[in-house]
Amino acid sequence: xxxxxxxxxxxxxxxxxxxxxxxxxxxxxxxxxxxxxxxxxxxxxxxxxxxxxxxxxxxxxxxxxxxxxxxxxxxxxxxxxxxxxxxxxxxxxxxxxxxxxxxxxxxxxxxxxxxxxxxxxxxxxxxxxxxxxxxxxxxxxxxxxxxxxxxxxxxxxxxxxxxxxxxxxxxxxxxxxxxxxxxxxxxxxxxxxxxxxxxxxxxxxxxxxxxxxxxxxxxxxxxxxxxxxxxxxxxxxxxxxxxxxxxxxxxxxxxxxxxxxxxxxxxxxxxxxxxxxxxxxxxxxxxxxxxxxxxxxxxxxxxxxxxxxxxxxxxxxxxxxxxxxxxxxxxxxxxxxxxxxxxxxxxxxxxxxxxxxxxxxxxxxxxxxxxxxxxxxxxxxxxxxxxxxxxxxxxxxxxxxxxxxxxxxxxxxxxxxxxxxxxxxxxxxxxxxxx
Ligand code: 4AD
Ligand code: MG
Numbered sequence: 001x002x003x004x005x006x007x008x009x010x011x012x013x014x015x016x017x018x019x020x021x022x023x024x025x026x027x028x029x030x031x032x033x034x035x036x037x038x039x040x041x042x043x044x045x046x047x048x049x050x051x052x053x054x055x056x057x058x059x060x061x062x063x064x065x066x067x068x069x070x071x072x073x074x075x076x077x078x079x080x081x082x083x084x085x086x087x088x089x090x091x092x093x094x095x096x097x098x099x100x101x102x103x104x105x106x107x108x109x110x111x112x113x114x115x116x117x118x119x120x121x122x123x124x125x126x127x128x129x130x131x132x133x134x135x136x137x138x139x140x141x142x143x144x145x146x147x148x149x150x151x152x153x154x155x156x157x158x159x160x161x162x163x164x165x166x167x168x169x170x171x172x173x174x175x176x177x178x179x180x181x182x183x184x185x186x187x188x189x190x191x192x193x194x195x196x197x198x199x200x201x202x203x204x205x206x207x208x209x210x211x212x213x214x215x216x217x218x219x220x221x222x223x224x225x226x227x228x229x230x231x232x233x234x235x236x237x238x239x240x241x242x243x244x245x246x247x248x249x250x251x252x253x254x255x256x257x258x259x260x261x262x263x264x265x266x267x268x269x270x271x272x273x274x275x276x277x278x279x280x281x282x283x284x285x286x287x288x289x290x291x292x293x294x295x296x297x298x299x300x301x302x303x304x305x306x307x308x309x310x311x312x313x314x315x316x317x318x319x320x321x322x323x324x325x326x327x328x329x330x331x332x333x334x335x336x337x338x339x340x341x342x343x344x345x346x347x348x349x350x351x352x353x354x355x356x357x358x359x360x361x362x363x364x365x366x367x368x369x370x371x372x373x374x375x376x377x378x379x380x381x382x383x384x385x386x387x388x389x390x391x392x393x394x395x396x397x398x399x400x401x402x403x404x405x406x407x408x409x410x411x412x413x414x415x416x417x418x419x420x421x422x423x424x425x426x427x428x429x430x431x432x433x434x435x
Pocket of ligand 1: 165166187188189210212218219220221223225227228358359360361362363402404406407409
């Protein structure tokens with residue numbers, strides 16, 4: 001028997017006429033005794049299909065008549081332009097095969113957020129989630145492409161780690177054969193710094209874990225973290241890569257995903273300035289001044305910027321903000337003290353437009369071993385647990401630095417999502433770890 005050649009719905013639409021065979025799922029259906037309309041969905045597009053009772057035998061018509069949403073089918077027919085159809089074309093079906101039945105698909109049109117989350121495995125099939133997942137795929141590709149294009153090696157750090165890096169309060173403990181002191185990675189950083197003495201320029205995209213107790217639209221307990229670390233760099237090199245990476249990623253999405261952005265109701269014009277214009281740069285101290293003058297918000301010097309302050313700032317500009325030189329005591333132990341103002345560090349946050357918050361966090365690394373030890377003690381850590389890390393400062397240390405970018409933060413921002421939970425297939429939060 002000759003194998004039927006199936007093409008995608010999009011390819012069929014592009015072809016525009018003649019006979020085609022398609023396979024996919026029933027997105028919508030309606031009909032009468034004599035006529036059935038099926039909107040067929042595959043990964044590429046949807047298309048209206050029309051089936052006439054007279055064209056099928058009794059048994060086939062029976063299964064057409066009973067077809068329900070999300071059943072899988074194979075269809076052959078002739079395609080033609082039809083302005084009234086949802087994507088401008090219609091398939092007149094001559095051959096129908098039911099592949100997999102579906103009965104009372106649990107997701108109805110106006111399902112609540114809870115219901116959708118409980119049925120996430122089925123909700124992935126929605127046009128909205130499909131559009132997000134396509135953009136997500138492009139973003140992962142663009143990150144790899146950027147770093148490989150500028151000579152970085154892909155490198156991998158352990159997920160099971162024995163030290164904290166971003167503060168002990170949101171670590172996930174692992175029961176490691178009954179032993180304590182093993183955690184899920186918050187970041188690759190302490191296991192990446194040793195490798196720049198071998199590879200010099202490295203990057204990764206890997207899951208990070210934070211036992212965040214906050215229920216916000218920006219926090220996941222498991223997220224994908226794109227991180228880079230480079231030797232022989234200064235603070236400006238790190239910032240430069242952050243800006244170039246964001247521009248590259250946004251440009252890649254804009255070049256390919258007009259259709260998906262439209263499905264998501266995201267106006268590409270909101271993202272274009274990120275590609276076209278330099279980002280806005282300010283120090284933490286300048287940020288406080290701007291907040292006071294333009295937003296009537298008075299913040300005491302030394303306090304970290306909160307979500308509300310980042311949001312107010314971000315709404316003043318149409319490009320991300322590069323905020324640098326935070327007070328030492330609000331930032332991590334490994335950040336380089338600024339030689340011009342030792343109260344501050346050479347740390348940077350990239351703040352997204354429109355209130356999307358921190359997209360990237362990075363720094364130049366402190367190379368003075370005594371300062372690193374003192375900062376660890378200040379954090380309540382025992383420096384002897386960090387001996388392997390401190391060796392990076394003992395044996396041929398060089399200026400180096402890096403950053404981490406939350407990939408779901410980027411997806412959420414680019415897609416204009418209401419919550420970061422939709423930026424990942426199966427979101428993990430304080431309240432949800434199923435399905
Ligand atoms: O600012 P963070 O904590 O920095 C680090 O982990 C550094 N060690 C990175 C480095 O220099 N290699 O986290 C980096 C980024 C944040 O800017 C944010 O985008 C994202 O990770 N992020 C989260 N994304 C989703 N859910 C969470 N709970 C997140 N916490 C941080
Ligand atoms: Mg941060």
